[in-house]
Amino acid sequence: MTIFDQIFGNSKPATPAPKIRFGRFSDSYHLAAQDAAFDEAVQAFSRGDFVDSYKAFFDYLHNAGEENVRVWREKEDIGFELFQGSKKVTGFANGRKFYAVAIVARANSLQSSFMRRLLDENFELKYSRFALTPANEIAIVFDSYPVDSSPYKLYAALKELATHADKHDDLLIDEFDALEPTDINIRRHLPQAEKETKYRYIKREIETDFGILDNGKLHPGQYATGFTYLLLYLCYKLDYLTKPEGYMMETLERIHRLAFAKDGKNVAQKNLTIRKEFQKLLDRPQEKFFKEMYEVRSTFGITTPIDHEKLALIIGQELPNMKWYLEQGHEQIALAVPGYIVSFSLFYYALPAPDKEFFHLLLQIIEHTYFDELGFRSFVRNGRLEKKAICHEISGITERHCKACPHMQPDVKMLVWNSLPQFAESYLHMVRTLDLSGCA
Structure with missing residues (x-):
């Protein structure tokens, strides 16, 4: 029995959670065998055993599950x-050449518009290049001689090729009518009930935040920063919780770019621009959302690794911004600040594994209605926080990482249970004070 169970009592065994994925893939969580494979690839390359180096390199890229x-x-x-x-x-690799290719789209006719676009894109690429196949397919290609194909270069080159191929198929097809999709690889289509739940959540959350903007007590121009937290929390939580592909994923990424662009616009002007992007999602037909709701496999992560100390700094810098809104009774905007911290971190960073679990738990508590609809365990009932269930879950996270992080002991006495915003604030203070030093 853990100290949490001694204090709060044992909770009843939870029903198995639905097998639903959340958030962006990260390749930062390597197994020891993967790291050993990469070291082996480097050593084989140094000896000139290029084929053995390639084999070990692909063992490194293989992600369990x-x-x-x-x-x-x-x-x-x-x-x-x-x-x-x-x-x-x-692709293929041998003692003479390494070659890799991904088919991005098929052209019904060759037009200067998209060909010029691809030519411009080639100037931005470091290792790979866009090309046209004899079948009028747009491909992105990388090749190299073995002596110049170290595991470090192969990783950077294949990541560039793969991530650009995955991103540009949707962008190019959406922009140019002459292009059509090809070679689409879907791991699993989502069940209809899950699609409907996610679609309702997307619509409901956008409409709710629009209602706060239009009918709330605060003026969007005078309190623009608070509404920025609201809109960006909306953006990042939709990305993490619904895991979109295609058009919606690109729309959310565009909102992120617009928010942080140095374009001379003030905060209120940016909020209006961001709102227009969300309106496009509201106007999008349901069937188009459903077409893009599927699971895929990934090899490379696009998030940036961050350690716990830097994450604690972000919490310390952003969390005080909720104080005034909380004191004045604007709970939805106040709650958007910790929501933004958590969802932005999950969107942009590859978090340490314990931090990722703690952040997911907070989102599950804040967005409890959505998780209830998906069939997950409830941490809020009749508007009241389920103290025992939450502490039991914190205990479970601690136990799962106790070997890797022996000094990590969450202080649940820091938690404030009076309201959801106060709880979220105290919860992030608790996470901020975690000792992840010595984590393996």
Whole structure:
């Protein structure tokens, strides 16, 4: 029995959680075997054993449970395929050459508009390049001689190729009518009930925040910063909780870029621009949302690693901004501040594993209605926080990471249970004070 159970009592065994994925894929959580494989690849490359280096390198890329990499032998060649989102990268490697390609889209007719766009894109790429196949397919290609194909370079090059292929298929097809999708690789279509729940949540949350903007007591121009927290929390939580693909994913990423762009606009003007992007999602037909609700496999993460100390600094810098709104009774905007901290961190960073679990738990508590609709365990009943269930979950996170992080002991006495905003504020203070030093 843990100290949490001694204090708060044992909770009843929870029903199994639905198998629903949240958030962006990260390749930061490597197993020891993967790190050993990369070291082996580096050593083999140093010896000039290029084929052995390639084999070990692909072992490193294989993520447990993802089924994201497949490798086979073809006489002197190594054939391979790896998945990044809805795109598949294929290629071969031998003692003479390393070659990789991903098909992005098919052109019904060759037009100068998209070909000029691809030419411009090539100037931005460091390792790979866009090309046109004899079948009028837009491809992105990387090749290299073995002596110049160290594991470090291969990782950077394949990541560039794969992530650009996955991103540009949606962007190019949406922008140019002459292009059509091809070679779409979907791991699993979501169940209809899950699609409907996610769609209702997307619509409901956007409409709710629009209602606060239009009918709230605060003027959007005078208190623009508070509404920025509200809109950005909306953006990042939709990304994490609904895990969109295609058009919606790009819209949310565009909102992120607009918010932080140095374009001379003030905060209120940016809020209006961001609102227009959300309006596009509201106007989008349900069937188009459903077409983009599927699971994919990934090899490369696009989030930036961050350690706990820097995360604690972010919490310390942002959290005080909720104080005035909380004191004045504007609870929805006050709650958006810790919501923003958590959801932005999950959107932009590859968090330490314990921090990621603690942040997910807070989102599950704040967005309890949505999680209830998905069939997850409830941490809020009749508007009241379930103290025992929450502390039991904190205990579970602590136990899962006790070997890797022996000094991590969350102080649940710091938690304030009076209201959801106060709880969220105290919860982030608790996370901020965690000791993750010595984590393996």
